[in-house]
Amino acid sequence: MLNERKIAVIGFGSIGRTFVRLLTEKSHYIKKLAELRVVAVADSKGMVLKPSGFSDYELIKLCELPLSGLRSLPESLDLDIDLLYSEVQPDIHVELTPANYETGEPGLSNIVNAINNHAHVVTANKAPLALRFSELMDLARKNEVKIGFRSTVMGGTPLIDMLLSIRSYSVESIHGILNATTNFMLTEMHEKLIPMEEALRRAQAIGIAETDPRLDLDGWDSAAKIVILSNVVRREIKLQNVIREPLKVELSDIAECLRNNNVIKYVAALEPDGKAYVKPMKLSRRDPLAGVDGTLNAVRIGTTIGEITLVGKGGGRIETAHNVLDDVIGVML
Incomplete structure (x- = not known):
C-alpha cells in the first residue's frame, strides 16, 4: 500500500485555491508516489477539518466559495492551529498566508507549530524565512522534518534548485531583479516615457500590482x-540587515539614462562585504540585468569561478502553485 500523507492548507486565497485545484488535476500522477489527503483547509476567518480527507469534489466546492468564505460553512470552526493538529495530525503543512514583514505572523507561528508537531513545511510565505531563516532551519533539523520554499523566489524559474546544486561554489555576490511589479513599471517608463504613477496604474490594471503596492x-x-x-x-543575513531605498524615479532620470545608453533597474543585492540593499540603480546596457524587461526576473551570481546569470519568470499564481506542489512531492521523498 502506498504511504499516506495528510496535508493541511493554511491560507486559502488565490494561490491556495490554485494549489488545491492542481492537487485534484494531478491526483492520478501523485498517486504513483503517495496517497495524499487534504485533511484541513483554513483561511483568515475559519477552518474546515476532515480526518479521512476531503474528496476531489469537496475540494473543488471549497475553491468555489468567496474569498475568506470558509466561515459560511456549517462545519466551519474558528481558526485554531493547536486544535487543527490535535484533530487531524497533518504530515505536511502548506503555509500560504500573506507576508507580514514586521512580525512574520501568523505564518511564523504557524510554521513553528507545524515543525514542533513533526510536520514537514511547504511555504510560499517569504516573511517567516526572511525574519528567521536559520532558526527555522535549525528547528526543522532538530525535529527531523523538511522545509520546502522553492516558490518564495522566482517561483516560475528553478532558481532555488540551482543554488542548492552549487554547494561547492563560494558565492561572493548576488544581484537581482526580483520584483515583477517594479520591473514592469520601469520597463513601461523607459519604453513609453510615462511617469511612474501611470506605470503603476497600468501594472494594477493588468493585475500584477496590488491596490496597496507599498510592499513592492x-x-x-x-x-x-x-x-x-x-x-x-x-x-547569513536577516531582513533587518537589508537597506531599502523606495522606488522613486522621475521621467528626467529616465531621459538622462536613455541619452547615456543606460537603464534604471530596481536591484536587490548582496555584496562581497556582506552589505545587502534594495535600490534603483543605473545599469550599463552591457550589464546582463539591463535587458531583463517586463515581468521577468533575473539574478547574477558572482562566484569564485565566474558569474552565473539566470533569467526567467517570477512567481505568478500558477507558477507558485506548481512550485508548492513540487515541494510537497519533494518533502515526501
Whole structure:
C-alpha cells in the first residue's frame, strides 16, 4: 500500500485555491508516489477539518466559495492551529498566508507549530524565512522534518534548485531583479516615457500590482527575497540587515539614462562585504540585468569561478502553485 500523507492548507486565497485545484488535476500522477489527503483547509476567518480527507469534489466546492468564505460553512470552526493538529495530525503543512514583514505572523507561528508537531513545511510565505531563516532551519533539523520554499523566489524559474546544486561554489555576490511589479513599471517608463504613477496604474490594471503596492515599491518584497537567497548560499543575513531605498524615479532620470545608453533597474543585492540593499540603480546596457524587461526576473551570481546569470519568470499564481506542489512531492521523498 502506498504511504499516506495528510496535508493541511493554511491560507486559502488565490494561490491556495490554485494549489488545491492542481492537487485534484494531478491526483492520478501523485498517486504513483503517495496517497495524499487534504485533511484541513483554513483561511483568515475559519477552518474546515476532515480526518479521512476531503474528496476531489469537496475540494473543488471549497475553491468555489468567496474569498475568506470558509466561515459560511456549517462545519466551519474558528481558526485554531493547536486544535487543527490535535484533530487531524497533518504530515505536511502548506503555509500560504500573506507576508507580514514586521512580525512574520501568523505564518511564523504557524510554521513553528507545524515543525514542533513533526510536520514537514511547504511555504510560499517569504516573511517567516526572511525574519528567521536559520532558526527555522535549525528547528526543522532538530525535529527531523523538511522545509520546502522553492516558490518564495522566482517561483516560475528553478532558481532555488540551482543554488542548492552549487554547494561547492563560494558565492561572493548576488544581484537581482526580483520584483515583477517594479520591473514592469520601469520597463513601461523607459519604453513609453510615462511617469511612474501611470506605470503603476497600468501594472494594477493588468493585475500584477496590488491596490496597496507599498510592499513592492518600498522594497520589502525584494529585500525578503535577497535574504532568502543569501541564506541558501550560506551567507547569513536577516531582513533587518537589508537597506531599502523606495522606488522613486522621475521621467528626467529616465531621459538622462536613455541619452547615456543606460537603464534604471530596481536591484536587490548582496555584496562581497556582506552589505545587502534594495535600490534603483543605473545599469550599463552591457550589464546582463539591463535587458531583463517586463515581468521577468533575473539574478547574477558572482562566484569564485565566474558569474552565473539566470533569467526567467517570477512567481505568478500558477507558477507558485506548481512550485508548492513540487515541494510537497519533494518533502515526501
